[in-house]
Amino acid sequence: MTLKVSINHAYDGFSVQADFEAPDGVTVLFGRSGSGKTTVINAVAGLLRPDSGCIEIANRRVLDSKAGIFVPPHKRRIGYIFQEGRLFPHLTVKQNLQYGQRFVPSGVVCEDLDHVVDLLGIAHLLERQPVGLSGGEKQRVAIGRALLSGPELLLADEPLAALDETRKSEILPYFERLRSELSVPILYVSHSAAEVARLATTVVVLQDGRIARQGSAAEVLSDPTVMPTGVRAVGALLAATVKAHHADGLSELDVGGETLFLPKVSQSVGQSLRVRVPAQDVTLALTRPEGISALNIVPGVISQIRSGDGPGVMVSLETAAGMVLARVTRRSAGQLGLVEGMTCHAVIKTVAIAPEDVGGPAAGA
Numbered sequence: 024m025t026l027k028v029s030i031n032h033a034y035d036g037f038s039v040q041a042d043f044e045a046p047d048g049v050t051v052l053f054g055r056s057g058s059g060k061t062t063v064i065n066a067v068a069g070l071l072r073p074d075s076g077c078i079e080i081a082n083r084r085v086l087d088s089k090a091g092i093f094v095p096p097h098k099r100r101i102g103y104i105f106q107e108g109r110l111f112p113h114l115t116v117k118q119n120l121q122y123g124q125r126f127v128p129s130g131v132v133c134e135d136l137d138h139v140v141d142l143l144g145i146a147h148l149l150e151r152q153p154v155g156l157s158g159g160e161k162q163r164v165a166i167g168r169a170l171l172s173g174p175e176l177l178l179a180d181e182p183l184a185a186l187d188e189t190r191k192s193e194i195l196p197y198f199e200r201l202r203s204e205l206s207v208p209i210l211y212v213s214h215s216a217a218e219v220a221r222l223a224t225t226v227v228v229l230q231d232g233r234i235a236r237q238g239s240a241a242e243v244l245s246d247p248t249v250m251p252t253g254v255r256a257v258g259a260l261l262a263a264t265v266k267a268h269h270a271d272g273l274s275e276l277d278v279g280g281e282t283l284f285l286p287k288v289s290q291s292v293g294q295s296l297r298v299r300v301p302a303q304d305v306t307l308a309l310t311r312p313e314g315i316s317a318l319n320i321v322p323g324v325i326s327q328i329r330s331g332d333g334p335g336v337m338v339s340l341e342t343a344a345g346m347v348l349a350r351v352t353r354r355s356a357g358q359l360g361l362v363e364g365m366t367c368h369a370v371i372k373t374v375a376i377a378p379e380d381v382g383g384p385a386a387g388a
């Protein structure tokens with residue numbers, strides 16, 4: 024099932040022009056505040072009628088301005104997850120979930136309540152009222168309600184934005200499960216590189232109402248020219264497998280034959296995962312360093328050196344583990360004589376990799 028969007032919409036002083044396709048999996052609409060993300064997602068939901076354009080959900084045309092087609096929101100077969108759960112306060116969790124089921128069109132086979140409850144780990148909450156639930160619990164119920172409405176597309180507008188870091192990391196694995204266990208595509212709005220790294224199958228970057236780039240999470244996160252959140256968020260996305268967990272709190276990963284030690288990850292041995300390695304946490308050395316505290320040293324060949332206006336340069340290193348990026352100063356690059364084609368070593372501090380940089384499985388990475 025695919026979502027196809029081609030819309031134009033103008034406000035006073037700002038216009039949005041977006042043309043993209045969202046295949047199965049999670050498509051993240053990635054952009055700064057005010058770049059037009061909500062305008063696009065609201066047009067898909069039918070909450071906004073764009074000036075012109077076409078939108079297709081699973082081969083059904085829900086908008087065609089030329090043909091005068093505009094399917095209202097409740098007939099679009101969309102599950103919408105808002106920033107804050109928006110549960111009905113007078114209903115129990117179970118009743119909130121059952122409310123979603125009222126919208127399943129007759130003849131449509133939909134997710135089963137028990138399966139959704141299990142998927143989201145909310146069985147123990149079913150008889151509770153929303154008032155006592157944590158932000159993360161509310162959001163899981165809201166996801167469940169959206170799933171139970173028999174959607175052909177899930178829309179999530181910054182669903183983690185209202186949560187603190189702990190709650191965010193509690194919810195992210197559920198979105199990962201939705202991505203791998205359901206066939207419903209998800210259009211997910213975010214301005215967080217970590218969420219893109221964890222979830223995105225495809226990324227659509229919006230800048231000033233226009234699509235600046237569309238590609239895989241690995242491609243977008245490694246391109247300093249399109250990163251909406253600035254150069255500090257640029258990094259490589261590596262596909263890894265858990266090899267072992269050690270008693271000293273480290274996990275050992277295999278990344279294309281290279282070994283990477285990280286603070287203990289939650290995945291079990293044999294599982295695949297994605298690891299985001301921020302470019303600014305990578306140091307370069309011309310020879311394999313010795314007597315150094317960093318545990319991860321990965322050799323590679325410099326494939327690209329990009330410089331912008333600032334003091335830093337972005338060095339891409341082709342390694343057995345995949346492309347690793349290092350952000351170093353222009354001065355260091357000059358002193359080391361870095362040039363494309365040169366062999367050097369990426370030094371990655373274990374503790375620089377945060378838990379939110381690690382997710383799994385690695386599908387679509």
Ligand SMILES: Nc1ncnc2c1ncn2[C@@H]1O[C@H](COP(=O)(O)OP(=O)(O)OP(=O)(O)O)[C@@H](O)[C@H]1O
Binds near residue numbers: 058
């Ligand atoms: N109803 C409106 N009338 C006029 N301008 C609007 C309207 N809605 C949005 N805009 C403007 O359009 C631009 C894009 O807004 P939009 O909400 O789509 O961006 P966004 O990327 O979702 O931002 P945020 O992450 O802050 O929600 C902004 O400059 C906003 O001020």
